[in-house]
Amino acid sequence: MAEENSNVKRTHNARKGPLRLITDPTAAEKKVLAAGLEIFSNPPEGEDMAFTHAVLCQVGLPRSKLDAREFMRQSGDAWVNVQAGWLDEGRGPVQQCLPYGPMPRLALAWLSTYSVRHKTQEIPVGDSAAEFLRLMGMDSQGARYKTLRQQMHALAACRLQLGFKGRTFNGQPVEQFDAWISNRDERQRPLWPGLMVLSDGYHKSLQESAVPLDNRALHILKGSALGLDIYAWLAHRLHRIDGRPVILHWKPLREQFGQEYTGKEADKDFKKKFLPQLRKVLEVYPKAKVRQVNGGLMLMASPPPIPYKV
Incomplete structure (x- = not known):
């Protein structure tokens, strides 16, 4: 060795x-x-190829938790605006935080990759939270489940604007998401949504502006x-x-x-x-x-x- x-x-x-x-x-x-x-x-082959939106290659989501309800970042001609939203977690609307950190970046890359490969808005996210973590190259440590639940809810609820040279995407990247309702035992299979549906606008924008990445690199940089x-x-x-x-x-x-x-x-x-x-x-x-x-x-x-x- x-x-x-x-x-x-x-x-x-x-x-x-x-x-x-x-x-x-x-x-x-x-x-x-x-x-x-x-x-x-x-050289990369098969599952090694991943995709993400071109604008998100120039201006990213928040990297750490923010108390604000809105996040704005601009670089050159590209800009992103993220607004925290609300999600029904089983007993009415619950205010979500802004998505931040590695998790929503990896999740968006995985969702975008599946969408580009299969040209679909409906994304199966596995039969369990553990499987989705594995798909993103993460282990299933206990703390991961809490982070995954929080960030997936934040991502599903947020409003996202992407702008570049006179063109603006307005909307939510995720159109439909069944909330991960219980927080007592996040490993239970019935609690995992199983399917996410990308919005028409984000799906179309992604097909036009997807940037290929090496999934092996994403897995190494996931922390x-x-x-x-x-x-x-x-x-x-x-x-x-x-x-x-x-x-x-x-x-x-x-x-x-x-x-x-x-x-x-x-x-x-x-x-x-x-x-x-x-x-x-x-x-x-x-x-x-x-x-x-x-x-x-x-x-x-x-x-x-x-x-x-x-």
Whole structure:
């Protein structure tokens, strides 16, 4: 095992620049390195392909819990507005929070993937919460059920607006959802809805604007909303660079990914959180060409995570 880990580290270090270099990796970092080597060595096939909406690759959902009932984020020509909603949980309307963290990102990616693959609005979400967690690449620890219930309800209830260059999607991504009613024993099969129905508008918008991602990378990054956001952003951005590299400074990057950082040291504080996640992302997106430069990042034209169809 020691020799295998050493080979993984040597292989990666031999093909990567300073941003990607991981010395004396921890157990968690070894998993990232191994996954990156797998992705580098074996092109995606079958279930490896996932999809998410193009606008959500540029501006993501909240990454942490907010007391507000509305969330707005803009990056360039793209913007997202999320409004918390209400859901009937069996005894009338219950106010839901804004969806936040990795869970709704993974759920939306899984729902979007099924919708794009099968060209349908009706998404079977498994026979149980445990099965849906497995489909998203998560284990079925007890705490996961509470988070899953909260975030699925928040996602199903929210109103979502996506805008880009004069076109706006208005509505709820989820048209129909049978609430996970009981909170006493979330593992019981009858409590799981089994089916979600995407709204007409979101389904149509998704078919026109889906961005392919590597599901293996999503599974490795599943513990970090920021990591998932960076990966989706690079997957959408790098292959669209035409010609000269693009330089992005820390301030616009913070405005896109870290609006919660404020004060005199805002850019510095954001950078400390951003760079470790970027390093993980670059491990599982081996063909991404990103370099840290003075004052920011240099993005260079790179192949997408999922190769173009020949």
